[in-house]
Amino acid sequence: MPFSRDSVLPHLYVNGRFLGRSVTGVERFAHMVLDRLHDRQPADGRAPGVTILAPPGIERPAKWPRFGFRTVGSGGGHRWEQLSLPAAAKGGVLVGLCNSNPVRPRRALTVIHDAAVYDFGQGFARSYRLLHRTLGRILARRSHIATVSRFSQARLAAILRLPLADITVIPNAADHIRAIAPDPAILARHALTPGRYLLIVGSFAPNKNLPRTIAAFQSIARPEDRLVLVGAAVKSFAANGIDSVPDGVILPGRIDDESLMALYANARALVFPSLYEGFGIPPLEAMQFGTPVVASTIAPVREVCDDAALYCDPEDATALGTAMRRMLDDDDLHLRLSAAARARALAFRWEDSADRLLEAVAAIG
Structure with a gap:
């Protein structure tokens, strides 16, 4: 069932670390879902329901004027994400769209796009593989997990020892x-x-x-x-x-x-x-x-x-x-x-992906 636009949602804080990276498949997902959420924001100057939290050095994206935007903390990378980001997201749900998020907030949604670091480790540097395997297991206990396919849902559920129904599927699209x-x-x-x-x-x-x-x-x-x-x-x-x-x-x-x-x-x-x-x-x-x-x-x-x-x-x-x-x-x-x-x-639309994201956020409350 499509997400109801009349639903009352908590404020969404978006982990904006991805904005400092080149756009590949994972970052494209983030941009497209946020584009569709931006289309739904009021244009009359009222406080937006979405605020991007970014590390220093990242400029406010011009294409999303209806979103809030704040530069928070100092530094960058995983250190910024774990130490500076959590306090800035208090009072809402922190959404990480690109495989990582801080481990402290309980009201958080993290999109882990696949289980490749566990299933196909030879494709990654050892340090990256160890970091993201550990981070994924901690986030599975601290954050709501989403992914992009039923296959990845099943693999992550098995590896992270989560009930299948606890992992939301938010597919990619290409429209x-x-x-x-x-x-x-x-x-x-x-x-x-x-x-x-x-x-x-x-x-x-x-x-x-x-x-x-x-x-x-x-x-x-x-x-x-x-x-x-x-x-x-x-x-x-x-x-x-x-x-x-x-x-x-x-x-x-x-x-x-x-x-x-x-x-x-x-x-x-x-x-x-x-x-x-x-x-x-x-x-x-x-x-x-x-x-x-x-x-x-x-x-x-x-x-x-x-x-x-x-x-x-x-x-x-x-x-x-x-x-x-x-x-x-x-x-x-x-x-x-x-x-x-x-x-x-025709079976895949970014509009539907945005709906599924909001359904997951509404369930977190």
Whole structure:
């Protein structure tokens, strides 16, 4: 049931530490949910129901004039979060949208996006892994926990020893990208033919499975085929034991959102071969354009993509290659999955995510 706009809520204090970082998937979640909450704030000058609390050096975001904003304490990072932030949030509920929060406040909501530090520890530095494993276990006893998928809900419940129902699911969405006008100049720049290239959006992080996927592409590629990797750099190939960028693989480098939207809109398919995810945002972004997905069989990706993807075992290079070749060659399959992708994209909206956040805050009281 949608959140009732007439409900009486406590004041929301937002942990603004994320505003000092680059916008990746976790920070995008925070921005989008806050955008939708801001749309609901009164414009008549009354006291807002949301106040962002930020460490020194972070400027007030111009796009949220109806929110309160306060610079509190000194320093930054985890030290600021644990020592300076709690006192500033007294009298309301402190919301941490990006995997961390102070451990002192009892009236708090913390969004932990996945269980990767516990399940896929090899993807993190030892110090980061130890810190966030410890922090997560403490927050599970001190804060209300939310996450972005039923898969992550189940994993966190098992690891943190919480009842499943005590963890709120607040999904990601991608409907914000409909407001971004694609810039097709990137296709000409890299000699890409619309509908004749495969796209990967991801880095060489271990869970993204790129070396195996590149090898799979090489095994099935014809001279005219292209695989476009957004997010991977040339130096990453050497670090992963690949001497040079393979034929047919295109690296656009750092690109803006308009260029990325053009790549999504004109790709034959998105390839998303992850070994581990908490959600899987790129498939949902691709589906906004009706672009089909060659997807890993892991549970969170199935949760997001449902029947709008061609699935394959991410640890089987032969299966990956076969799926890519089939998506390039089978027009009937492509047409069916394109229609399914457009329909699936409608199931995720940031407006609904904001409602779920407010439902969770209302339950804290």
